[in-house]
Amino acid sequence: MKEMAIDPRSTTRTLASLAGIIALLVAAIAGIGLGAVHISPSEIYSVLTGSASTEASQIITNIRLPRVISGACVGINLAIAGCILQGIFSNPMADSGTTGISAGAGFAAILIMLVFPEHTALVPLAAFSGGMITACLVFWVAWKDGIAPLRLILSGMIIGSFCAALTTILFVFFSDRVQNVVTWMAGSLQTQTWTHVFMILPYTIIGLIGIIWAYRQLNLLQLGEEAAQGLGVNLNQSRLLLLALASLLAGSAVSVAGMIGFVGLIIPHIVRMIVGSDFEYLLPCSALFGSALLVGADTLSRFLFSPIEVPVGIFTALLGTPFFIYLLQKRSPR
Amino acid sequence: MNTNMIENNSIQAKHLKLSYGARTIVPDVDLSIDKPEIISIIGPNGSGKSTILKGLARILKPAGGSVILDGKDIQKMPTKEVAKKLAVLPQTLLSPGDMTVEDLIACGRSPHRGIFSKLNDYDKFHINEAIKLTSLEKFAHRRIDTLSGGERQRAWLAMALAQKPKILMLDEPTSFLDIRYQLELMNLVQHLHAKINITVIMVLHDLNHAARYSDRIIAVKNGAIYADGKVPEVFTAETLKYLYEVEATVMNIEQEGGRHLVFFPHDICQTGKVG
Numbered sequence: 004m005k006e007m008a009i010d011p012r013s014t015t016r017t018l019a020s021l022a023g024i025i026a027l028l029v030a031a032i033a034g035i036g037l038g039a040v041h042i043s044p045s046e047i048y049s050v051l052t053g054s055a056s057t058e059a060s061q062i063i064t065n066i067r068l069p070r071v072i073s074g075a076c077v078g079i080n081l082a083i084a085g086c087i088l089q090g091i092f093s094n095p096m097a098d099s100g101t102t103g104i105s106a107g108a109g110f111a112a113i114l115i116m117l118v119f120p121e122h123t124a125l126v127p128l129a130a131f132s133g134g135m136i137t138a139c140l141v142f143w144v145a146w147k148d149g150i151a152p153l154r155l156i157l158s159g160m161i162i163g164s165f166c167a168a169l170t171t172i173l174f175v176f177f178s179d180r181v182q183n184v185v186t187w188m189a190g191s192l193q194t195q196t197w198t199h200v201f202m203i204l205p206y207t208i209i210g211l212i213g214i215i216w217a218y219r220q221l222n223l224l225q226l227g228e229e230a231a232q233g234l235g236v237n238l239n240q241s242r243l244l245l246l247a248l249a250s251l252l253a254g255s256a257v258s259v260a261g262m263i264g265f266v267g268l269i270i271p272h273i274v275r276m277i278v279g280s281d282f283e284y285l286l287p288c289s290a291l292f293g294s295a296l297l298v299g300a301d302t303l304s305r306f307l308f309s310p311i312e313v314p315v316g317i318f319t320a321l322l323g324t325p326f327f328i329y330l331l332q333k334r335s336p337r
Numbered sequence: 338m339n340t341n342m343i344e345n346n347s348i349q350a351k352h353l354k355l356s357y358g359a360r361t362i363v364p365d366v367d368l369s370i371d372k373p374e375i376i377s378i379i380g381p382n383g384s385g386k387s388t389i390l391k392g393l394a395r396i397l398k399p400a401g402g403s404v405i406l407d408g409k410d411i412q413k414m415p416t417k418e419v420a421k422k423l424a425v426l427p428q429t430l431l432s433p434g435d436m437t438v439e440d441l442i443a444c445g446r447s448p449h450r451g452i453f454s455k456l457n458d459y460d461k462f463h464i465n466e467a468i469k470l471t472s473l474e475k476f477a478h479r480r481i482d483t484l485s486g487g488e489r490q491r492a493w494l495a496m497a498l499a500q501k502p503k504i505l506m507l508d509e510p511t512s513f514l515d516i517r518y519q520l521e522l523m524n525l526v527q528h529l530h531a532k533i534n535i536t537v538i539m540v541l542h543d544l545n546h547a548a549r550y551s552d553r554i555i556a557v558k559n560g561a562i563y564a565d566g567k568v569p570e571v572f573t574a575e576t577l578k579y580l581y582e583v584e585a586t587v588m589n590i591e592q593e594g595g596r597h598l599v600f601f602p603h604d605i606c607q608t609g610k611v612g
Contacts, residue, residue: 012437216452223447225436229396229427234500235420235448280433281440 012279016288019278023291027075030299034071035063037302065196073195074301074315075294076207077260080252082293083210085267086274086286087249090221091242092155096330098267099134099253101156103163105264107137108250108257109188110166110173116184117177127202131254137162138246190263190316192301199259206255211290213248218282220245225280263316265323266293272330346503346536347371347407348393348423354401355385355392355560361400362388363560370504375530375537377547380557381581386540387428387508389557393538394425394506407503420448424497428508430489434482438492441481442467445499467498470529487518491525498529505529507539511546519543523550548572548598556580572598582606 036042042050042059050060085098092102099105111133112126119125145151145158170188174181186193220241223231232238256263270293271285278284300322301315350368354361363385370376380386391397393404395411404411411419424445432441445467446460456464468477471491481489490510497505507526511519523546530537541547547554547568554571556564558580564571574587583602590599 012435219447219450223444225431225433226441226444227427227429227431229391229425230431232396232416233394233420233423233425233427233497234444235417237416279435281436 012281016278016284019274019284019288020291023288023295026295027291027298030295030302031071031075034074034298034302035067038062038067038305069197069200070192070195070301071298073199073203073259074192074298076200076203077192077256077263078266078294078297079207079290080203080210080256081263081266081297082270082289083214083267083286084249084252084256085293086271086282086289087217087221087245087252088267089271090217090224090282091245091249093225094155095272096156096268096327097159098265098271099249099256100163100262100264100268101327102159103137103141103161103166104134104159104250104253105257105262106163106166106170107140108134108254109262110170112258113170113173113184113188116187117173117180120180127206127255127258130258131251133166134250134254134257135247137166138250142246186314187261189314190261190319191312191314192260193312193314195259203255203259206251210248210252214282214286214290217245217248218286221282221286225282261314261316263297263319265319265326266297268330269323269326270296272326346373347405348504348536348538349405350389350393350402351405352402353389353392353399353404355388355397356400357388357397361560363392365402366392366560366562368393368555368562368565370536370538373503373530373534373536374552375527375539375550376553376555377539377541377551378555378557379541379544379547379580380563384557384580385560386557388560390425390506390508390538390540394423395419396425396427417448420500420502422502423504423506424500424502425506426493426497426508426510428512430493432481432493434480436481437478438473438481438484438495439464439468439477441492442473442495442499445496448500463499463501467495470498470532471495471525485518486514487521490514490518490522494522494525494529498533502535504536504538507537509540509542512542519546526550544572544577544600548600568598572600578606 032044032047035047036044040059040062042063046059047063050063081099088097088099088102089095108130111129115122115126115129141155141158141162144162145155147154220236223234223236224241226234228238253267271289274289274292275285278288297315300318304313304315304318307313348370350366353363353366353368355363366389378386378390388397392399395404398412406414406419406422442464443456443460446456446463449460450456468474471494473491473495476484476488476492481492484492511522514522526537526539527550529535551568553566554568555562556571556576563580564576572587574585577583577585577587577600582605584604584606585600585602587598587600589596
């Protein structure tokens with residue numbers, strides 16, 4: 004396209020996408036290669052192309068590859084969900100954590116895991132429904148002639164804590180079954196298998212297709228409610244669909260990896276500073292950097308306090324809390 | 338005048354009732370616009386003039402009655418269909434600062450595009466057309482946050498034009514501009530109206546702009562239309578006194594070969610003297 008060439012932002016955008024791809028590749032190679040047994044990149048290559056069948060190939064195909072793929076998907080889902088939520092609420096502090104969606108999804112997932120353990124297959128669906136219901140509830144509580152940014156975050160936090168309280172009640176009543184759920188809830192990719200990969204991958208694909216539709220809606224919503232409506236956006240329908248997409252993505256991430264916070268907050272924010280606020284570039288670049296961050300953080304979390312593995316969710320929380328404080332201090336919400 | 342053209346520019350309000358929640362602002366308004374004219378809605382603060390505009394633009398859902406656009410009930414039309422015929426410029430213009438003028442104008446094409454389709458040559462043609470009409474050639478790749486207030490307003494106007502609407506609605510388009518840019522914008526609106534034969538409906542605070550640039554004035558007070566007609570019929574000292582509760586003189590002045598009415602307020606009415 005000729006016009007694009009004149010646009011000064013196109014170079015930055017290309018560079019940012021390239022940087023994202025490289026970051027993801029580096030994180031993935033490190034995630035696959037590093038561990039109790041180190042595997043060199045050339046060995047990884049030969050295993051992936053099927054020309055080597057050694058101990059290394061066992062480790063890669065059974066343990067590390069599903070973990071990396073699953074982590075990448077979780078990262079993509081959380082980053083896109085955060086990006087969409089920031090767009091719907093025109094609020095830089097919105098993500099699946101601050102709007103209570105993760106907490107709602109988590110409660111629903113735990114409910115299935117503890118009370119109806121025979122229906123584990125329903126966990127993603129339950130997590131999605133829980134997330135969606137919470138999102139609507141938060142929307143409803145925060146609504147008063149539009150949604151003020153801080154009101155939204157407050158309602159999200161309040162309803163989030165309520166869901167956390169409900170979760171604790173479940174823990175008390177089903178204390179005999181809690182063991183497995185606790186690690187999961189802290190946000191861990193430790194036990195990821197191909198089952199997890201196939202559980203989340205379809206949602207990631209839906210999300211990636213969804214952003215082709217979502218970016219234009221979000222771009223129009225940025226112009227304000229009245230202008231968006233004047234440009235043919237059906238406000239309620241468009242917001243509800245976007246909210247459903249975000250809940251689906253956040254819910255599926257929660258159901259495979261538990262509560263991993265702040266990815267959806269940090270990534271879209273940083274990416275916006277680099278590529279700008281056009282969602283056509285913001286969404287895919289966030290997806291790239293989100294997956295790179297999560298795969299990278301997961302790899303680091305395996306080594307940081309070695310031999311003990313820290314759940315990656317704790318790691319992102321440690322990273323995200325100061326960032327959130329920075330956002331509160333520095334940016335006056337629009 | 339051919340009938341087809343009239344068909345394509347008509348908008349009517351029938352027993353239109355507009356409310357914000359339980360608070361009714363406009364109880365029952367009838368209005369018919371069927372010619373491509375420049376129409377100004379004037380009235381004091383809180384009179385309901387912006388509310389009427391929002392009702393006509395389908396931004397505010399009627400609490401009763403209906404708005405008919407080209408023979409069809411606007412509430413029964415898909416939002417996109419309405420957006421192809423009718424463009425609105427809200428009073429407060431929000432846009433991400435890093436957006437370029439061209440990207441903003443491209444948003445105007447969205448009612449004409451499919452869910453997944455990219456901008457095609459036809460869209461690009463209309464974007465360029467809108468840029469030319471508003472003389473924004475030099476600014477196409479500038480970021481919105483580097484523009485002055487007047488230039489920004491022009492960029493938004495270009496976006497509305499890229500929609501290829503039959504009717505353009507402006508809600509107090511000059512309120513944040515200083516006098517030079519106010520005149521520039523008003524001249525542009527007049528120029529566009531003449532050039533592409535578009536109906537312009539605007540809410541104006543500045544009465545002298547309304548008198549000078551409109552073909553028709555609709556005067557609103559307390560949620561009802563008090564007067565509606567050609568400028569000389571509506572723009573009288575009596576009407577303005579009733580509307581704004583001020584004593585004023587309306588004069589006919591000659592400027593640069595054109596004649597138009599102007600209004601000089603000299604005092605507020607003492608209570609009891611009105612009506």
